[in-house]
Amino acid sequence: MTSSMPTTKDSTDLLALYTDPDTCPTDQLEAVPLAEESAFVAWQQEIPRSYLSLSTEELDFRIRRSRLRLGDRLVILGHHYQRDEVFKYADYTGDSFKLAQHAAAQKDTEFVLFCGVHFMAESADILTSSDVAVLLPNMAAGCSMADMARPADVFSAWAEINNVLGNQHGTIPITYMNSAASLKAFVGENNGIVCTSSNASQTFEYAFDRGEKVFFFPDQHLGRNTAFDMGISLDEMVLWKRGKPFGGLTRDDLEHAKVILWEGHCSTHQRFSTEQIAEARSKYENVNIIVHPECSWDVVQAADSNGSTEKIITTVNEAPSGSVWGIGTEINLVRRLADANPDKDVFCLDPVVCPCSTMYRIHPAYIAWVLESLEQGKIINQVIVDQKTRDWSMLALERMLQLN
Numbered sequence: 001m002t003s004s005m006p007t008t009k010d011s012t013d014l015l016a017l018y019t020d021p022d023t024c025p026t027d028q029l030e031a032v033p034l035a036e037e038s039a040f041v042a043w044q045q046e047i048p049r050s051y052l053s054l055s056t057e058e059l060d061f062r063i064r065r066s067r068l069r070l071g072d073r074l075v076i077l078g079h080h081y082q083r084d085e086v087f088k089y090a091d092y093t094g095d096s097f098k099l100a101q102h103a104a105a106q107k108d109t110e111f112v113l114f115c116g117v118h119f120m121a122e123s124a125d126i127l128t129s130s131d132v133a134v135l136l137p138n139m140a141a142g143c144s145m146a147d148m149a150r151p152a153d154v155f156s157a158w159a160e161i162n163n164v165l166g167n168q169h170g171t172i173p174i175t176y177m178n179s180a181a182s183l184k185a186f187v188g189e190n191n192g193i194v195c196t197s198s199n200a201s202q203t204f205e206y207a208f209d210r211g212e213k214v215f216f217f218p219d220q221h222l223g224r225n226t227a228f229d230m231g232i233s234l235d236e237m238v239l240w241k242r243g244k245p246f247g248g249l250t251r252d253d254l255e256h257a258k259v260i261l262w263e264g265h266c267s268t269h270q271r272f273s274t275e276q277i278a279e280a281r282s283k284y285e286n287v288n289i290i291v292h293p294e295c296s297w298d299v300v301q302a303a304d305s306n307g308s309t310e311k312i313i314t315t316v317n318e319a320p321s322g323s324v325w326g327i328g329t330e331i332n333l334v335r336r337l338a339d340a341n342p343d344k345d346v347f348c349l350d351p352v353v354c355p356c357s358t359m360y361r362i363h364p365a366y367i368a369w370v371l372e373s374l375e376q377g378k379i380i381n382q383v384i385v386d387q388k389t390r391d392w393s394m395l396a397l398e399r400m401l402q403l404n
Contacts, residue, residue: 100124203403
């Protein structure tokens, strides 16, 4: 079974509930058998029925047994947003780019099991050698933000921009790491670059050294926050609206803009609000507010600081004992930070327990299924990026790597 995301009933329709910022697909984080997960209906259904009712204890035993048998042939990567019962199996942990780097560093490994989402596994496949099989436990583990930038829509927008401004318009495309491999290839082929939340400003500098405008996708908030921090005013940014003729813009809008933002967002980070920050400040006199730059502009402006997942972790870990931290990012990460810093008061700004719903689709049952299949000589859920896409994507990623 290879890479494409499920197309039976477009995932955007199938998972509407789980990408709505006003809803949350889980009301608890405790491990339960897969069949009891509230969102199971939207997940990869090919898993054998025998795995559905296995208890947490039985799954843990079987996963650990398979890992011992597979030995050095296997490396497991775990994203910071994973639930604890998955995160504990990871040999390496980090954000999406850090994990891709770990994947690329594996020289004598046959299999990389990426406990993240689909675009992360694609990046790992691009950065690893062709004899390494990158596997995703659940092929339905996508990303709502990445899904908001369908390649065909982005290509169409680029053509419209070219038609209006001319082929020499000096616009450089930047795609966030949270995007399909085909979009990474697109920016690679068009003198663009990939960015992460930790190096977005450097990639903007790269772009403005080579052109006059930036076309940034899929996360409007990261793009807006990055540009604003670099001194670009809000009225020099325009929003290309998905599904609108010419993005809902005019020729004058495009000619005046320095940054063209795609209408996309992270459904988890969209939940954070200035009201939550105000409530935290009223409750804790000396609270420090730190949020992810995928949060909206007004939330970032109301916070004391913002930064990537890795920056948030470092900032809280290095903070003085007794300090208070209200954090605007995914709940599993915040909970682990709180556990790791018992001398500090660490809490999530969002009072509703809402994990990254797509990341949450990685359940131990899927891990057991994939690993036990490997023991039997069967590779399932392999993510494979075609050679042309791989080559252009690698170029865009290498441009980013040269910045760090």
